[in-house]
Amino acid sequence: MAKRKQADQPSLDSYFSGSVPKKLKATKVKTKAGPSKPPEVIELSDSDDNSPPVASSSRISPPPSPKKVIRLGAATTSVQRKEPPYSTLTHDIPAFVPIPDDYHLTSGSVAFSFLAYTLAEISKTRSRIAILNGLTNCFRVIAIHHPPSLTPAIYLLSNTLSPPYAQVELGLGPSAITQSIQQVSGLTAANLRKLYNKHGDPGDVAYAAKVNTRTLIPLPPLTISGVYEALLKISNCKGQGAAKQRQHIVEKLLVAAKGEETRFLVRILSQNLRIGAVRTSLLTALARATVLTPLPEKLSSKWYASAALLKTVQKGDESAQEKLKNKFKRAEDLLRRMFALQPNYEYIVTALGEGGFEHLSENGGLAVGIPLLPTLGTPARSLEEVYERFGELPFTAECKYDGQRAQIHIQRTGAGIEVKIFSRHLEDMTDKYPDVVATMMQMSTDKGVDSAIVDAEIVAVSPDTGELRSFQDLSGRARKAVNIGDITIPVCVFAFDLMYLNDKVLLEEDFRVRRALIRQHLPPITSPVRGSAAFAHVEACDSTEGLAEVQSFWNRAVQGQSEGLMVKLLDSGNASAEPDRGDIAIPTTAKSSKKLSAHYNIDQRTYSWIKLKKDYVEGIGDSLDLIPIGAWNGNGRKAGWWSPILLGLWDPSTGKPVAVCKCMSGFSDAFYKDLTARYSLNDEDNCSARPFWDGDFGGFRPSVYFRPHEVWELRGADITVSPVSTASQGLFGGVSGEKGLSIRFPRFIKLREDKGIEEASSPTQLANMYQNQPSMRAQGKTAGADDGDLEDPDPESENVTEDEL
């Protein structure tokens, strides 16, 4: 591996003496406190027009002086500048913007004010590239000043404290935050409520509440790692007195926070940063930052950009720009893959620091005991579409069971056999299924399975007949610490994939091979011993059995317990061959000519897995996963309950829900009662007269707003252009300009306890579904009739008038 000269390794100084002109040296970081003449920086590119990047100078604003910071909310800080350093950078080659005065501590840490500054800058824009550049710059600055602050910064930016499987939860409710703000600001409850009514967002409220308070003795500045550790401490407060301890820590943080720090500290505590920085942006920014400012050691020009390359890029050399973009691409792909194999930021950052990209690619990877990001399927509306997509390639149609997805890890060590079970959301649910653990241990012992990672669906079964039961029955099982002796809802594990077996990674094997290994090494257990679960292979029908068989298998699936089919490619190949399917009409349009992979495609919604759900014929193809975000007061039989319920999509570009439709179908009375108790008016943490975020509600005006934290699966008859909803605005083209999409006749199917709100359906998914509706495909349209009909076919449900909207 070629090592680069030490001189090539970027450091803060090399940025000033290398790619940045000498005149910058004169204005280089001044460390005295207070606003000073800001340093000039050179941007590699800064225009919107895609012209070659030119060197230009802009100014970095000094930190806001507390008294001058004036306006809350979106876009204003204390200093008016013509060119905010990040938001003007819309090119995908980011400039390096050095840390502004006062945001850098010399004592081996990075001030939290720098993170707040970055957050304030990137919250001014919705441009993905500008956000990416802001994050990239933030990571480069931290990598130069204090690499150990990198992991804490990523956790703070991702609104998490640990990988999902470690389950470190902050456990801080909105009322605890409100009480702390009140305590620190000295405001009365009434005045604080006024601020909430005015601003809505707790971060903006805290900022306004604290803006005029002064501490008598200046406190040491908050640091990025200090804030992260404080949050870990909060999450560790357990048992008696925990609420008090948590509040004490929050108050200490709030007292020390100044200016913009307060706003973003409270948004972090509320776990709602609102900057649209999702996992992909964070990993992309980390990859780019590392290409531009490598973490120390073992550098190879294959991965990193030398100072010489950056200089050439800066001069506008197109081939150098191309080279740099290729390096970005390679690094981004690697980081995303490594994260999909081991979703742990700390692991990635440590590996990068210990030996860079090479080290990560050589040592990173799948580990038994740590869940990987699973394969996901793409929806289809008919068997015809399946044949259309796969062409002549052989496939298998499997039953789509209605249970809970489980990634089961088995590892035999000197100390015994260890089994771990993870949800689709990567949470550790081992102690929910002690019966499954017992089965897998038995399997490992009896069949000599030393290590394995199995993808499976856990389904509730009837204790007497062994018949499959519904997902609702399964959700009756307690979520945690289940004792084998207390199990009243037995389960069966339906194994449908195998990613690892006896020290061999199987991700790059075709599905046909993986399936054969399941059948060979993990045989069914139909009569489990008391206290353990049954184990089965999924029922399936291969395309080689002929069209008539596949069709009758589908018919049986439609009539039976299953949700439909999961149709999977058996061997990788090119799907371009002309299919000859007798009486099935294959549309001549859009026949796939793509190379399709039958590998286990981690973290991908793959075309080689097609989900075909029962009610594809009448409905909108796939179901939607929506977030309950508000409700109206019910009338008639539903008086005293919330009805209808306002639902939203999750918009990853803003990091917020956006209202899409209201629903009053598919709910039982028991569900209504439970829902009204869950979102009680007496529980300010979950139900409020004001929205919990400054979101996009279109024309919907519910009586109350819900804290967005649940995901519900819904089906609808149709997706239509709506005069009320603004969801998917601008994403589906066509005639309707400002209008959004909505769902006609939405019907509640079930609560998705395995999904977080960030996994709910997105505006882009809805727009794609809209454009793929048979009516649209048949007409070749890109936008539909403007019916905007939100009425509900449920005879039980009252009509909602326009006034209520």
Ligand SMILES: Nc1ncnc2c1ncn2[C@@H]1O[C@H](COP(=O)(O)OP(=O)(O)OP(=O)(O)O)[C@@H](O)[C@H]1O
């Ligand atoms: N034979 C099977 N093969 C694969 N998945 C199956 C099978 N049977 C049931 N499933 C379940 O079906 C899910 C995929 O379809 P579905 O859309 O219903 O779920 P989802 O979790 O909402 O997925 P998505 O994110 O793709 O929308 C899998 O995550 C798995 O839990």
